[in-house]
Amino acid sequence: MSLSVKSEVIENVAIITIEGALDSSTASQLHEEVQKIIQQNPTELVLNVENLDFMASAGLRVIIFAKQKLGSAVKLFLVKPQEQVVETLRMTGLLFSVTIVDKYPE
Amino acid sequence: MAEFDTRIDYYPTHEFEGIKYRRGHVLPFGATMVPNGVNFSIYSSSATSCTLVLFEKNAEQPFAEIPFPKEFMIGNVYSMIVFDLDYETLEYGYRMDGPFEPETGHRFDKGKILSDPYAKAIGGRDTWLAPPNWDKLYPFRSRLVFEDFDWEGDKPLETPIEDLIVYEMHVRSFTNHPNSGVKFKGTFTGLKEKIPYLLELGINCVELMPIYEFDEYEHSKKDPETGELLVNYWGYSTLNFFAPKSGYAATGKYGMQVDELKTLIKELHTNGIEVLLDVVFNHTAEGDHRGPTISFKGIDNKTYYMLTPEGYYYNFSGTGNTLNCNHPVVRSMVLDCLRYWASEYHIDGFRFDLAAILGRSQDGSPLSNPPLLESLAYDPVLAKCKLIAEAWDAGGLYQVGSFPFYGRWAEWNGKYRDTIRKFLKGDEGVIGDLSQRIQGSPDMYWARGATAGINFITCHDGFTLYDMVAYNQKHNEANGENNQDGNNDNLSWNCGWEGETNDDYINTLRHKQIKNALAILMVSQGVPMILMGDEMGRTQYGNNNTYCHDNELNWLNWELKEKNADLYNFAKHIINFRRNHPVFRNKDHFRNADYMNTGFPDISFHGKKPWQADWSPSSRIFAFMLDGGHAKSGFVGDDILYVAMNMHWESIGFELPQLPEGKQWHVSVNTEMPSPFDFHPISNEPRIEDQHNFMVGARSVIILIGK
Numbered sequence: 001m002s003l004s005v006k007s008e009v010i011e012n013v014a015i016i017t018i019e020g021a022l023d024s025s026t027a028s029q030l031h032e033e034v035q036k037i038i039q040q041n042p043t044e045l046v047l048n049v050e051n052l053d054f055m056a057s058a059g060l061r062v063i064i065f066a067k068q069k070l071g072s073a074v075k076l077f078l079v080k081p082q083e084q085v086v087e088t089l090r091m092t093g094l095l096f097s098v099t100i101v102d103k104y105p106e
Numbered sequence: 107m108a109e110f111d112t113r114i115d116y117y118p119t120h121e122f123e124g125i126k127y128r129r130g131h132v133l134p135f136g137a138t139m140v141p142n143g144v145n146f147s148i149y150s151s152s153a154t155s156c157t158l159v160l161f162e163k164n165a166e167q168p169f170a171e172i173p174f175p176k177e178f179m180i181g182n183v184y185s186m187i188v189f190d191l192d193y194e195t196l197e198y199g200y201r202m203d204g205p206f207e208p209e210t211g212h213r214f215d216k217g218k219i220l221s222d223p224y225a226k227a228i229g230g231r232d233t234w235l236a237p238p239n240w241d242k243l244y245p246f247r248s249r250l251v252f253e254d255f256d257w258e259g260d261k262p263l264e265t266p267i268e269d270l271i272v273y274e275m276h277v278r279s280f281t282n283h284p285n286s287g288v289k290f291k292g293t294f295t296g297l298k299e300k301i302p303y304l305l306e307l308g309i310n311c312v313e314l315m316p317i318y319e320f321d322e323y324e325h326s327k328k329d330p331e332t333g334e335l336l337v338n339y340w341g342y343s344t345l346n347f348f349a350p351k352s353g354y355a356a357t358g359k360y361g362m363q364v365d366e367l368k369t370l371i372k373e374l375h376t377n378g379i380e381v382l383l384d385v386v387f388n389h390t391a392e393g394d395h396r397g398p399t400i401s402f403k404g405i406d407n408k409t410y411y412m413l414t415p416e417g418y419y420y421n422f423s424g425t426g427n428t429l430n431c432n433h434p435v436v437r438s439m440v441l442d443c444l445r446y447w448a449s450e451y452h453i454d455g456f457r458f459d460l461a462a463i464l465g466r467s468q469d470g471s472p473l474s475n476p477p478l479l480e481s482l483a484y485d486p487v488l489a490k491c492k493l494i495a496e497a498w499d500a501g502g503l504y505q506v507g508s509f510p511f512y513g514r515w516a517e518w519n520g521k522y523r524d525t526i527r528k529f530l531k532g533d534e535g536v537i538g539d540l541s542q543r544i545q546g547s548p549d550m551y552w553a554r555g556a557t558a559g560i561n562f563i564t565c566h567d568g569f570t571l572y573d574m575v576a577y578n579q580k581h582n583e584a585n586g587e588n589n590q591d592g593n594n595d596n597l598s599w600n601c602g603w604e605g606e607t608n609d610d611y612i613n614t615l616r617h618k619q620i621k622n623a624l625a626i627l628m629v630s631q632g633v634p635m636i637l638m639g640d641e642m643g644r645t646q647y648g649n650n651n652t653y654c655h656d657n658e659l660n661w662l663n664w665e666l667k668e669k670n671a672d673l674y675n676f677a678k679h680i681i682n683f684r685r686n687h688p689v690f691r692n693k694d695h696f697r698n699a700d701y702m703n704t705g706f707p708d709i710s711f712h713g714k715k716p717w718q719a720d721w722s723p724s725s726r727i728f729a730f731m732l733d734g735g736h737a738k739s740g741f742v743g744d745d746i747l748y749v750a751m752n753m754h755w756e757s758i759g760f761e762l763p764q765l766p767e768g769k770q771w772h773v774s775v776n777t778e779m780p781s782p783f784d785f786h787p788i789s790n791e792p793r794i795e796d797q798h799n800f801m802v803g804a805r806s807v808i809i810l811i812g813k
Contacts, residue, residue, distance in 0.1 A: 057360055067256070092366055
């Protein structure tokens with residue numbers, strides 16, 4: 001399985017587009033991207049995950065990592081997540097700390 | 107660069123086939139993430155050498171085997187930090203070399219790869235009943251877990267134990283029935299979806315049957331008659347004490363069982379529901395000398411197990427082996443384990459399966475001052491956890507009432523169950539006993555207070571409440587042991603017909619008996635526990651030992667909630683009634699005196715005539731009155747409560763105690779009446795016409811409120 005990660009920061013909003021499968025073999029790519037973006041102190045983090053097909057434990061860890069690094073003042077948006085991703089976030093308790101939207105800006 | 111890169115203790119000093127490592131930290135035991143690597147630490151009193159074996163997740167063969175250099179060993183502890191490992195995909199185990207001499211207690215076998223007793227997750231049974239590969243080199247694999255869960259403000263609830271309504275349940279059984287209505291059936295997530303149901307019923311504490319990792323395929327076999335697969339369904343056989351059961355998590359296949367379980371606990375806590383774990387520290391899944399070598403047996407057999415002088419396994423648990431709990435090293439492991447669950451999972455308390463074993467010495471003899479029980483009682487981390495003993499074992503040690511308690515241990519009150527069952531079926535000679543049980547068993551727990559006993563009439567072992575009134579005999583044929591397994595002494599009465607019947611009279615009587623049982627349980631001092639499904643008449647068709655069935659014998663059939671709506675509504679009422687009346691929930695024993703000067707003693711006993719209980723051997727009636735002015739030892743106010751029970755086959759008139767000026771009797775419960783007149787909504791209880799006499803129906807319980 002593979003993962004493609006692209007990121008940009010526009011006016012303090014960090015946008016990361018993730019496609020493919022987020023598991024233990026690919027999560028480090030996202031982890032690096034998140035670490036890079038955090039350096040720029042964004043005020044919001046937007047994850048475009050419409051084409052993210054699958055997320056395992058390693059993927060969850062990166063989102064937790066991002067959330068903890070950014071602090072509670074920075075809002076984390078998930079744009080158009082697929083059902084498996086939403087279910088996983090719900091069952092592991094992370095759903096409450098992200099905002100799910102159909103598009104960004106809302 | 108990060109600060110730790112400047113620390114010398116995180117630089118590799120050794121290299122083996124391209125893998126970098128160094129001397130590790132001896133504590134903590136287990137595998138711990140450290141900067142850039144993992145610290146491994148394990149002990150064995152008698153191994154001659156140890157090798158760390160590393161796997162990629164699910165790989166058949168290891169990618170590395172690193173022998174611990176002699177200089178890495180301190181005392182009997184092997185420790186090593188290995189660098190550049192992927193926390194997510196790593197699976198690890200150990201090989202231990204040493205003598206194979208069963209007669210001296212040693213069973214080393216370096217051909218086996220052993221699971222770490224301190225592993226925090228186990229791979230191998232990721233999905234419930236997924237067919238295992240029996241030839242796998244290393245079937246139960248130690249894994250790492252992350253401790254990054256966001257608990258927000260959550261912590262254990264510390265609800266006073268006397269205020270609990272305990273609901274004993276099996277995670278899979280609760281929602282696995284096709285009609286449960288939840289999406290992820292039989293999982294932690296499924297249970298979470300049903301929290302509104304628990305709240306409606308009035309439950310504020312769930313006791314989960316084992317959720318430590320176990321092998322459902324252990325001792326699995328085909329039923330000779332039906333060909334159905336019989337499995338280790340209940341899970342009273344631990345593979346690892348620190349790892350949650352992956353097959354109970356919908357996300358187990360993604361490796362997120364830890365997060366899913368923590369999410370469930372957090373959500374239960376948010377809703378005011380405590381979580382107790384049923385923990386099995388009396389034996390492991392390794393069986394006796396014929397059983398598999400999975401972990402303890404190959405790491406340090408002599409330390410972990412109680413052995414006979416000939417090197418065989420003592421079997422006080424009835425399952426093949428006995429964990430050597432009062433060996434100082436094993437005691438530390440148990441303590442480490444419970445601290446881990448209390449701190450990392452926010453568990454509110456523990457119920458110890460066959461806890462009498464925890465009070466046995468290394469040669470099996472009962473100790474008067476068992477170090478393990480003492481350590482748990484005085485442990486700072488466990489200081490506010492509920493500690494509840496199943497105070498007997500399969501080796502004949504029965505300690506109900508005498509379990510060493512160190513000022514805080516509570517116990518399953520087996521005598522409560524037996525007395526109430528006898529009374530319900532109309533046995534003679536139990537009134538004296540009954541009066542003790544409904545008071546919180548001061549005869550047994552005088553020095554320990556009213557909360558030392560967990561009152562229950564049914565639990566997972568034995569008949570369900572419905573089966574207790576529908577069967578005289580066990581019917582365990584489906585277990586494939588010719589009906590030889592399970593308890594023969596059920597103290598049950600089938601109300602006139604063995605099993606299902608269309609007879610209205612019998613079915614009405616059965617429902618009434620269930621209501622009687624629930625009513626008595628909820629007006630008793632002590633901590634009430636009900637068995638999952640008893641509130642809606644769950645049946646196991648007379649099977650009193652369903653440990654091996656992954657089917658409708660165990661799954662809760664949610665249609666019963668409608669079918670037996672009268673039972674469900676009654677259960678809901680009586681539970682919430684108890685929660686509304688502090689007079690039922692005293693921490694301290696009654697003094698049988700009017701120490702608050704209200705005009706009534708805290709408790710008084712009555713019969714057909716007020717103030718005159720019928721203690722005669724042939725008596726089947728009993729009434730008592732609780733004075734609300736003495737509720738919670740007089741610290742809160744409540745109404746006056748009068749409960750009359752008649753287990754005679756004829757109606758009996760009770761003359762009521764006279765209330766103080768201005769108060770009148772109101773009826774809350776009368777199990778003789780058909781639904782919906784068997785109870786009245788809280789605070790809406792009707793005043794009774796005749797304030798002096800009450801005709802209590804045959805085999806009925808009434809509850810009156812003086813207000």
